[in-house]
Amino acid sequence: MIRFTHVFKEFPRTGLALQDVSLHVGKGEFVFLTGPSGAGKSTILKLIFLEERPTKGEVKVSGVSSVTIRGRDVPKLRRKMGVVFQDFRLLEDRSVEANIAFALEVTGTAPTAIGAKVSRLLGQVGLASKATSLPRELSGGEQQRVAIARALANDPVVLIADEPTGNLDERATRGIFQLLRDINASGTAVIMATHDLELIRRAECRTIEMNHGQIVFDSAEQVSANPAGGDAL
Amino acid sequence: MRYEELMRLAWREALLAFKRAPVLSVLSITTIAFSLFAFGLFGLVALNIRHQLSQLEDRVEIRAFVVDGTNAEATSAALGDIGSFPEVLSAKLVTSEEALVRARKELGEFSDVFEAGILPASIDVKLKPGHNDPATVSAVAGRIKNYDFVDDVRFGEEWVQKLYRIRNIATLAGAVLGLAFAGVAVIIIGSTIRMAVLARAREISIMRVVGATDGFIRSPFLIEGVLKGTLGGLLALLMTWLANTLMGRFVFSAEFFDMKYALAGVAAGAMIGLLGSAFSVGRHLREV
Ligand SMILES: Nc1ncnc2c1ncn2[C@@H]1O[C@H](COP(=O)(O)OP(=O)(O)OP(=O)(O)O)[C@@H](O)[C@H]1O
Ligand SMILES: [Mg+2]
Numbered sequence: 001m002i003r004f005t006h007v008f009k010e011f012p013r014t015g016l017a018l019q020d021v022s023l024h025v026g027k028g029e030f031v032f033l034t035g036p037s038g039a040g041k042s043t044i045l046k047l048i049f050l051e052e053r054p055t056k057g058e059v060k061v062s063g064v065s066s067v068t069i070r071g072r073d074v075p076k077l078r079r080k081m082g083v084v085f086q087d088f089r090l091l092e093d094r095s096v097e098a099n100i101a102f103a104l105e106v107t108g109t110a111p112t113a114i115g116a117k118v119s120r121l122l123g124q125v126g127l128a129s130k131a132t133s134l135p136r137e138l139s140g141g142e143q144q145r146v147a148i149a150r151a152l153a154n155d156p157v158v159l160i161a162d163e164p165t166g167n168l169d170e171r172a173t174r175g176i177f178q179l180l181r182d183i184n185a186s187g188t189a190v191i192m193a194t195h196d197l198e199l200i201r202r203a204e205c206r207t208i209e210m211n212h213g214q215i216v217f218d219s220a221e222q223v224s225a226n227p228a229g230g231d232a233l
Numbered sequence: 234m235r236y237e238e239l240m241r242l243a244w245r246e247a248l249l250a251f252k253r254a255p256v257l258s259v260l261s262i263t264t265i266a267f268s269l270f271a272f273g274l275f276g277l278v279a280l281n282i283r284h285q286l287s288q289l290e291d292r293v294e295i296r297a298f299v300v301d302g303t304n305a306e307a308t309s310a311a312l313g314d315i316g317s318f319p320e321v322l323s324a325k326l327v328t329s330e331e332a333l334v335r336a337r338k339e340l341g342e343f344s345d346v347f348e349a350g351i352l353p354a355s356i357d358v359k360l361k362p363g364h365n366d367p368a369t370v371s372a373v374a375g376r377i378k379n380y381d382f383v384d385d386v387r388f389g390e391e392w393v394q395k396l397y398r399i400r401n402i403a404t405l406a407g408a409v410l411g412l413a414f415a416g417v418a419v420i421i422i423g424s425t426i427r428m429a430v431l432a433r434a435r436e437i438s439i440m441r442v443v444g445a446t447d448g449f450i451r452s453p454f455l456i457e458g459v460l461k462g463t464l465g466g467l468l469a470l471l472m473t474w475l476a477n478t479l480m481g482r483f484v485f486s487a488e489f490f491d492m493k494y495a496l497a498g499v500a501a502g503a504m505i506g507l508l509g510s511a512f513s514v515g516r517h518l519r520e521v
Binding site for chain 1: 238239242253435436438439440441442443444445446447449
């Protein structure tokens with residue numbers, strides 16, 4: 001469903017952020033993306049939701065290629081993806097339900113269908129009682145739940161999360177992670193960038209490790225290409 | 234997405250923007266208003282110069298002095314001829330006696346100096362409106378001069394040309410200054426909308442992430458721009474009208490724009506608002 005083929009990404013001043021990255025993520029997978037700061041995790045996620053285009057190589061999402069996609073088709077493709085950030089990115093002057101409704105309005109959902117959908121999403125992330133609160137009246141974990149509800153609004157096939165627990169404490173982290181697992185269990189693929197090695201170890205999901213813009217370890221590749229196992233680097 | 238639905242959302246967002254940044258909104262409306270006000274004042278001056286000129290033009294006439302002792306048939310035949318020139322409105326004979334009466338009236342107390350018979354008779358020619366330009370005037374004067382009994386033709390050559398030069402300069406200056414003011418107004422509204430865009434950069438980036446099209450993102454800003462431009466235009470119209478009324482009361486009464494020009498001024502405001510915001514939003518969407 002998501003396929004990188006020999007992808008290079010070069011930024012004008014900072015140089016190569018990704019070097020010859022190839023990877024495949026199938027429908028309904030849960031994937032951790034890890035590695036030191038500056039390794040290129042966020043860059044990979046930006047390439048997936050087309051905030052950036054590869055300098056060389058091809059990124060294919062849902063059968064659409066980064067090489068041939070026209071600018072005006074980008075929004076349509078983005079609606080098949082949900083994105084969550086470390087800093088939540090909620091609209092501070094709107095209620096929780098308005099924040100979620102926003103994603104539905106923007107994509108042209110019929111106004112009559114929005115109310116019911118927002119309630120369902122709020123229930124799914126466990127915030128049914130906070131519909132009319134403003135973001136600043138919520139804890140970090142709750143704000144991230146709102147952001148996740150918004151990301152799910154258009155029924156995405158993949159949820160992209162860039163360090164979604166980076167600003168949260170231990171307990172809130174576990175809550176958000178569990179929510180992401182539940183979402184994944186209902187069929188949505190999840191790609192999550194994180195520094196939290198403890199979380200990765202306990203979860204036993206596919207893990208891709210990056211360093212200096214290259215994939216240095218992929219637990220899925222490791223199993224198929226090198227059944228005997230081996231060192232990660 | 235249905236068009237009405239898009240419009241409803243765009244209006245909601247545009248009004249929200251007014252409510253969230255009232256100071257910025259008022260600032261941009263006032264800057265548009267002042268740019269158009271300056272433009273309007275200049276326009277009023279130009280309008281009034283033109284108006285005065287057209288009144289002066291009516292008074293342009295050609296006076297052909299008739300040689301003493303010319304017989305009456307010749308002059309009246311010539312009068313008929315001249316009267317049927319396509320550019321000529323009227324031609325009438327002023328006899329030597331009439332000329333004396335007129336001179337006495339115009340010169341008042343110095344009337345004694347004139348003795349009967351000093352002043353020559355003349356044919357006074359008025360031209361039709363729209364045929365008062367220097368070229369036509371001197372062409373007609375030339376034709377009249379061809380009659381044998383016409384001694385000399387006067388038509389205030391210099392005066393006519395000066396009049397036209399002033400009018401042309403006024404028109405040109407109006408156009409140049411008007412364009413300059415409009416340009417400044419576009420830049421000003423562009424930068425105030427740019428501030429509004431930057432203040433909402435976060436919102437725009439979120440809209441993009443959830444899959445909003447550029448058209449959807451742009452439309453509230455464009456509506457906001459048109460709204461501010463229209464309000465600015467109306468405010469400018471009000472200020473210009475006030476200035477005109479005050480001037481009318483204390484200095485001299487002047488012409489005001491008719492409905493067509495007033496509407497054009499407001500439309501110009503809307504256009505400036507639209508251009509300014511289209512420019513700013515377009516630039517922002519290309520940058521991020
Ligand atoms: N917009 C940009 N312009 C220039 N350079 C960039 C840009 N975005 C990322 N980079 C560079 O690309 C490299 C990879 O950055 P990236 O954000 O992908 O790292 P990361 O793995 O997400 O790091 P972190 O864990 O700190 O979030 C870095 O060297 C960074 O400086
Ligand atoms: Mg990052």
